[in-house]
Amino acid sequence: MEQLIQQIASGLASGAIYALLALALVMIFTATDHLNFAQGEMAMFSTYVCWQLIQLGVPFWPALGLTIVFSFILGLSIERIILRPLHGSPILSIVVVFIGLLAIFHSLAGSIWSHTIKTFPSPFPNVSFAGSGYIGAHQIGMIAVSLIMLFALFAFFRFTPLGLAMRAAAQNPVSARLVGVRVDWMLALGWGLAASIGAVAGAMVAPVVYLEPNMMASILLYGFAGALVGGISSPGGAVFGGFLVGVLENLVAYFGNLTEKAFGIYIVGNGEKLTVALIIVIAILTLKPAGLFGRTTVKRV
């Protein structure tokens, strides 16, 4: 039982990271109908920037703050400079650009900071407290930071005029223009925000998975899965999906180990976490193609 709680808790911790990444994906998807394949590599690159700042002697939180600002400008510039001229071009050209960005950030990080694995400091003190048998301090911190981030974003979109304008621009760009919203800039802001969210996710997960150019590859995959399960058109759904995938993958391994102990037959274990999690994702999508909370778009013809 204790082990089960432990598995769920650590599932929630990694789920928080998947949720952040899923949200970053959804933010760009709802505005443009594009899935940004480079989201993970951008987050990885931001994490390196954060690491560099820490190496230069900047304390963790100010370094993270600077990294968020840097990532915001990076995301905004990518939209304005690279994607803006491609506005209205076929989907394949845009996919190629995303893959190009992925490759660029990957090799750029490798050539600047080398491919060797680096440790990344955790900002959370390693203290023991009630319940610390179940979950580490860093994991709690991960969940807390992610939740703060999610609530801040929720408040931004729900209560500020700029957030409302961004939602309107994503929902109906033509009408948004007709009420004076600069839709192009809203897209760029969305990219900036998505990159910032990715930066936070990267800095939170780096102490766990270590810093290297491939660190975000599997995390992005889980993020995709989370976004799809929850519904790629629903920010709240994507967050829930992220947590769900995180918990699922741990439970799969846990029950796999349990059956192995009980019957001596190996069915699934740690190695098959990703496989089984993705099978579950496919199963959910087969039953509910729009995801658990997604809306099916109905078009009048």
Next chain:
Amino acid sequence: MTALLEIGGLKAYYGATQALHGLAFSLDKGGITTLLGANGAGKTTTLRAICGMVRREGTIRFDGQPIDTMATEDIVRLGVAHVPEGRGTFVGLSVEENLKIASYGRRDKTHVPRDLELVFTYFPRLKERIHQQAGTLSGGEQQMLAIARALMLGPRLMLLDEPSFGLAPLIVQEIFHIMRRINEEEGVSMLLVEQNAALALDLADNAYVLETGNVVMAGPAADIRNDEGIRKSYLGY
């Protein structure tokens, strides 16, 4: 007196297809003008061209200022409110958010609460539905919301594209009555595109009749309404 809207040699294109061929007309301050004509005459395109929603050539002046190269957002911010065909409601946002978004581009946000109150005096039904998702409103209410949203922009000119479309006659009457009141009480000039010519001519002061992208008839609405020849050949009633 300068015209509020002056259009000369206006051409508009959808891709390679030309929809307007040198349209010219002008609109005085204060009144309601209607653009009439059959399907495909270029009525909707004219409104879209004014707002920069289609590729266009020619001169468009709003209150003396050329707007023919400006972006839609900037034209809107000058005081041109377009109520688009099909209403363009943000269906996923609440009624309140649909209205508030219209004040987004305005520098001076102090009169937003006052404007909201004003809008609700014209459309009390929207006040009852303020927290409802706009997509759940009836067609008539959505049309009201679209006009109310345009009013929130604090416009000098309102472009209305088929406000009667798909609505029951009684609701249309109600909405047209409110439009007249807004025109008179708020001093908002209106350019109205309507399929239903009889209805539009009853409301409007002036009328232009379009045929395949050209003005073929212009004059006071009453004259056109009373001219049986025009009615039969162009307006079909």
